[in-house]
Amino acid sequence: MEKRILGNGGLEVSALGLGCMGLTFGYGPAADEKDAISLIRRAYELGITFFDTAEAYSQGGNETLLGKAVAPFRDQIVIATKFGFLDGDASKGVYSRPERIRQVAENSLRYLNTDYIDLFYQHRVDPNVPMEDVAGTIQDLIKEGKIRHWGLSEAGVESISKAHAVQPLAALQSEYSLFFREPEKEIIPLLEELGIGFVPFSPLGKGFLTGAIDENTRFDASDFRNVVPRFSPENRKANQVLVNVVRQIAEKNNATPAQISLAWLLAQKPWIAPIPGTTKMNRLEENVGGAEVNLSENELAIIREAVSVIDVQGERYPADLQKRVGR
Numbered sequence: 368m369e370k371r372i373l374g375n376g377g378l379e380v381s382a383l384g385l386g387c388m389g390l391t392f393g394y395g396p397a398a399d400e401k402d403a404i405s406l407i408r409r410a411y412e413l414g415i416t417f418f419d420t421a422e423a424y425s426q427g428g429n430e431t432l433l434g435k436a437v438a439p440f441r442d443q444i445v446i447a448t449k450f451g452f453l454d455g456d457a458s459k460g461v462y463s464r465p466e467r468i469r470q471v472a473e474n475s476l477r478y479l480n481t482d483y484i485d486l487f488y489q490h491r492v493d494p495n496v497p498m499e500d501v502a503g504t505i506q507d508l509i510k511e512g513k514i515r516h517w518g519l520s521e522a523g524v525e526s527i528s529k530a531h532a533v534q535p536l537a538a539l540q541s542e543y544s545l546f547f548r549e550p551e552k553e554i555i556p557l558l559e560e561l562g563i564g565f566v567p568f569s570p571l572g573k574g575f576l577t578g579a580i581d582e583n584t585r586f587d588a589s590d591f592r593n594v595v596p597r598f599s600p601e602n603r604k605a606n607q608v609l610v611n612v613v614r615q616i617a618e619k620n621n622a623t624p625a626q627i628s629l630a631w632l633l634a635q636k637p638w639i640a641p642i643p644g645t646t647k648m649n650r651l652e653e654n655v656g657g658a659e660v661n662l663s664e665n666e667l668a669i670i671r672e673a674v675s676v677i678d679v680q681g682e683r684y685p686a687d688l689q690k691r692v693g694r
Contacts, residue, residue, distance in 0.1 A: 369382040370659065373537045373563075374516065374535065376516055378445065378515070378516045380417035383462040383641060383657070386419045387418060387420045387644065388420070388644055391425040391428050391429045392428075394646070400432060404647075407433065408439075409435035409528070409648060414658075416447070417532070418446050419635060419642045420448045420479075421488075422474065424455065426455040431478045433652070436506075438480060441537055444485075447484075450472070450490060451491050451493065455471070457490075461493040461495075462493060465496075465500055468677075470500065472484065472487065481623065484514040486514075486515070486537060487508070487514040488519060489520065491520065491521055491691045492519065492521075492522050502529075502534045516537035518536050518538035521540075521541050524553050524554065526694055530594065536561070537564075539563055540566040540567075540622075540642075541565075542569045542629060544570045544572050545613065546569075546571065546573075546576055546609065553631045555636070559636070563638075565639045566637070566641070566642055567632055570632050570641035574590055575603070576610060578613070578623070580623040582600040582603045583600075586598075593684075596681040596683075610624060613657065614632060616669065625643075625650075626657035627657070629641060629658065629660075630662050
């Protein structure tokens with residue numbers, strides 16, 4: 368698989384990464400550990416060298432799983448994990464005091480069974496802790512060899528600029544897809560100006576862009592999409608118009624809607640590395656195929672024109688979680 372560079376510090380990753388959250392958290396019951404380890408190892412066999420986890424995904428459970436899976440090839444891959452919530456629990460709110468950042472780093476090293484973290488993100492900006500203090504703590508951890516690069520997640524332009532001025536950022540991780548194009552307004556131009564990579568999560572619109580979800584789809588009771596306004600039955604029905612556009616392009620390319628959605632993202636900038644997640648082996652292999660689809664300028668123009676007139680219905684977070692993003 369093609370490799371890409373995130374930031375000016377030379378962090379090299381596969382063009383597509385694997386988001387590991389859903390293996391233990393957020394999308395219904397956790398996957399069987401044996402199956403999850405097989406999936407992660409298959410991703411590596413297919414050329415994926417970029418794996419994303421976080422303290423908040425099962426309070427260390429997701430990191431432990433990933434650490435077990437990648438142990439045979441740890442030095443051949445990039446592991447990204449995150450700090451930033453009280454007790455590692457997103458429901459308790461943000462918390463990035465310097466001593467807590469250090470504690471999370473030590474915990475993550477232990478859970479991942481590794482000597483270093485390749486990429487350490489602040490999961491959400493903490494308005495009660497100056498960004499200069501966060502960046503300074505990270506700078507110390509880099510000097511100590513515990514982490515190699517750092518980034519922010521779902522941050523706004525002011526926080527990105529402040530953080531980068533103290534300790535250069537390798538990457539910003541935020542939602543970006545044909546289903547959510549807000550970063551194109553301010554975020555992507557700033558990242559380009561500063562030389563910061565972009566790691567889109569939910570590049571398939573939390574599964575919506577696969578074409579497998581419609582207004583009749585029922586999610587598991589523990590699936591967080593149940594509380595996402597964009598996934599209400601009426602909004603899912605209204606937003607099918609976007610999937611139909613992607614499906615038309617897919618049919619002409621002998622590809623799937625998911626593959627076209629990922630190919631579109633990869634075509635936006637050479638420093639974008641999406642991290643689709645899945646618990647299914649066939650979906651993993653399908654997603655990897657998206658990195659091999661090359662959309663023509665004409666096809667990209669058709670997609671751009673089509674989506675420009677589609678008004679996606681529904682917010683991507685419930686109101687309380689929406690307050691945490693873009694700070």
